[in-house]
Amino acid sequence: MKTEINFILNGAEVSVTTEAHKRLIDVLRGPLGLTGTKEGCGEGECGACTVIVDGRAVNSCLYPAFEIEGKNVTTIEGLQGIGNRLSVIQEAFVENGGIQCGFCTPGMILSTKALLDSNPDPTEEEIRGALVGNLCRCTGYVQIIESVKAAAAALKKE
Amino acid sequence: MSTEQRMSRFDYFKPRSLEEAWDLYETYPGARYIAGGTDLMVQVKNRVSRPRALISLRSVPGLTGIEIGETVSIGAMTTITDLIDHPELGGLFPVLLQAAKRLGSTQVRNVATVGGNLCNCSPCADTALALLVLDARAVLKRPGGGREIPLSEFFQGPGKSCMISGEVLTGIRLGRSGVGARAVFMKKGRVRMDLSIASAAVLLEMDGDTCKRARFAAGSVAPVPLRLSKVESLFENAVISKEKIEEAQKMAMDSVSPITDVRSTADYRREIVGVYIKRAVEKLLSNE
Numbered sequence: 001m002k003t004e005i006n007f008i009l010n011g012a013e014v015s016v017t018t019e020a021h022k023r024l025i026d027v028l029r030g031p032l033g034l035t036g037t038k039e040g041c042g043e044g045e046c047g048a049c050t051v052i053v054d055g056r057a058v059n060s061c062l063y064p065a066f067e068i069e070g071k072n073v074t075t076i077e078g079l080q081g082i083g084n085r086l087s088v089i090q091e092a093f094v095e096n097g098g099i100q101c102g103f104c105t106p107g108m109i110l111s112t113k114a115l116l117d118s119n120p121d122p123t124e125e126e127i128r129g130a131l132v133g134n135l136c137r138c139t140g141y142v143q144i145i146e147s148v149k150a151a152a153a154a155l156k157k158e
Numbered sequence: 159m160s161t162e163q164r165m166s167r168f169d170y171f172k173p174r175s176l177e178e179a180w181d182l183y184e185t186y187p188g189a190r191y192i193a194g195g196t197d198l199m200v201q202v203k204n205r206v207s208r209p210r211a212l213i214s215l216r217s218v219p220g221l222t223g224i225e226i227g228e229t230v231s232i233g234a235m236t237t238i239t240d241l242i243d244h245p246e247l248g249g250l251f252p253v254l255l256q257a258a259k260r261l262g263s264t265q266v267r268n269v270a271t272v273g274g275n276l277c278n279c280s281p282c283a284d285t286a287l288a289l290l291v292l293d294a295r296a297v298l299k300r301p302g303g304g305r306e307i308p309l310s311e312f313f314q315g316p317g318k319s320c321m322i323s324g325e326v327l328t329g330i331r332l333g334r335s336g337v338g339a340r341a342v343f344m345k346k347g348r349v350r351m352d353l354s355i356a357s358a359a360v361l362l363e364m365d366g367d368t369c370k371r372a373r374f375a376a377g378s379v380a381p382v383p384l385r386l387s388k389v390e391s392l393f394e395n396a397v398i399s400k401e402k403i404e405e406a407q408k409m410a411m412d413s414v415s416p417i418t419d420v421r422s423t424a425d426y427r428r429e430i431v432g433v434y435i436k437r438a439v440e441k442l443l444s445n446e
Contacts, residue, residue: 058265
């Protein structure tokens with residue numbers, strides 16, 4: 001069972017024909033070629049597949065492809081800084097040791113963006129709470145929390 | 159092989175009315191309704207469930223929304239995040255807010271629904287415990303009729319509700335008796351985002367030292383989210399002393415039938431339920 005789905009991806013309208021049993025992550029990584037979104041568990045536990053849909057962080061590995069019709073999706077590829085630079089959040093992760101192998105990173109960054117977009121001044125408790133659904137095997141999370149704090153501070157200066 | 163390649167095939171429908179949803183349910187034996195999908199998609203991925211088609215309730219009107227009036231109605235398709243963010247609901251029923259905040263993660267809460275959490279019929283369903291102590295009622299609809307039942311009658315076993323074939327849970331109704339009542343929700347997981355190892359919700363209406371009304375519910379320690387009616391009877395119209403609380407703790411531990419699984423042992427779960435009952439009661443009494 002196939003259908004054409006139309007949605008807004010990283011600010012541009014896209015149209016993809018896909019099958020009923022596909023998930024959003026399949027559509028992004030497959031026909032759309034955006035492999036920044038990673039599948040870590042396929043069960044909504046690790047958050048490596050996190051993308052932002054209509055302003056809210058979701059696990060794309062659980063999101064039925066047919067339900068993305070008409071929605072506004074942001075993937076890691078949609079984040080950009082000025083010119084050819086990384087975005088503020090990405091720079092903060094780079095500079096504060098929030099990245100080691102990088103596999104959890106796209107999901108971490110998008111969860112961070114979703115958090116800071118709605119809560120620009122989060123407490124550490126709120127940061128930890130927001131990232132509960134994003135697992136990291138490398139960093140021990142300390143530098144990730146610091147990266148989020150640095151990103152929040154940098155965004156406030158803008 | 160990647161999950162994408164291993165994923166079972168199914169058809170996916172987005173009906174625009176309950177009638178359409180019911181028609182599809184009739185037309186496709188082996189079909190299942192899907193709400194947020196955060197439980198069902200995992201079951202399909204792991205082949206615990208192999209539906210031939212998924213009938214999405216997301217486009218059916220009238221299933222979302224929270225109405226605050228003489229009674230409070232929560233649409234079954236209300237996401238957990240929308241429930242948490244509702245400007246009034248958390249203030250009226252703090253125990254429901256506490257439970258909702260402990261469900262899953264941000265990503266899960268943005269998509270998961272109250273109705274889905276209940277219809278999945280997991281003994282660990284977080285919102286179920288809070289709704290049970292609030293004496294919630296489940297609103298069910300099927301072709302040609304509808305019914306409303308106490309939520310305590312909804313759960314029949316792990317993964318099994320009392321709904322008959324094709325029936326849809328459209329919402330939850332709460333009376334005002336729970337408004338302003340002292341209640342608390344406690345959940346023990348291995349890590350912050352986890353299915354509960356054991357959980358409890360307690361609601362007490364006190365008149366001085368005497369308990370006028372008590373509701374106790376425990377999660378992950380029985381085949382269903384469980385009302386602890388013996389503990390409730392122990393408390394109602396009784397003076398709540400230290401001894402009474404200890405008796406309640408023992409009685410709670412005797413009332414449950416936990417299992418050992420990958421997350422915890424039966425003994426530990428039983429212990430936690432007792433500890434939570436004690437702590438919950440002490441916390442609710444100390445706030446006076």
